[in-house]
Amino acid sequence: MQTYTISELAAEFGITPRAIRFYEDEQLIKPTRQGQSRIYSPRDRARLVLILRGKRVGFSLDEIKEMLDLYDVRDGQATQLAYTVKKFSERINALEQQRADIEHSLEELRAARARLEVMLAEKQPHRMPANDEHGRLIGYAMNPGAHD
Amino acid sequence: MQTYTISELAAEFGITPRAIRFYEDEQLIKPTRQGQSRIYSPRDRARLVLILRGKRVGFSLDEIKEMLDLYDVRDGQATQLAYTVKKFSERINALEQQRADIEHSLEELRAARARLEVMLAEKQPHRMPANDEHGRLIGYAMNPGAHD
DNA sequence: CAGTGTCTTGACGTTTACGTCAACGGAAGT
């Protein structure tokens, strides 16, 4: 079966071996050993992918660990199924909120960029509105909607 | 004109006054003073909204400050317009990547939850596949795609 | 005018997620 060394994974994902060992300290991955050295299976690699993606979307390592543990539900813990489902739903809601935040941010950034490009095209750095005291930036309403 | 106290804003956004003062220390907002106390304008409030949203989508305060400063472009800095546009584009790319990450995570969480709910419905915590060594979780392929 | 409440400025503590040595262990090449 395919295996990986720690530096192989580190190079592949653009992180340091130190980080990977840290994830092990925090119980997020449990590679086997060959003597003293760590050996990573495809499953360990897959967990690393989930860890890094989780980080990119703003989860803490503790939260990611909880999610990975929830994936690891087995027969013995079957009584906790309802709790697990609830936790998953919470995560899903959080992510959907976050996606909405990102949509907002993207809208604003694109609109602001468009205006900047117009100014660039005009090549005339004359008077421009800049921002006023009513919560508008570069003439574009910030549209402060939901904030929780 | 409408104004706010620090604790009003803190309560409204579910954060502490300490955090708001911290944002001021870091030059993200610059409220006026009435004697000793801080007074926040609608524009300050709007900046707070952007700060908190930025945090939710994973930006650091330094990055958020940079973005706010970029919004604050004025005539004198018109020569930096091209740089500003570039920075905005970078942010947009980062956010689009992040949105894709979220879509992935949502897919996985929903699929996993669906399987858990089936198990709950069966009410029979007998044998289940759990996860194997090939990178599958609860019988559902993790589909580790792009990782940068 | 004592008390209560809300504000202020330090100053230090804390958590998260690693970075950065230091010192050592085996395998591999010469």
Added chain:
DNA sequence: ACTTCCGTTGACGTAAACGTCAAGACACTG
């Protein structure tokens, strides 16, 4: 046998983003 590469385990350092007192400044209220 000696060096050169990985790899390992501590141990300590660090940056970000506040939390947590402490001590004082005002405004009001009874």
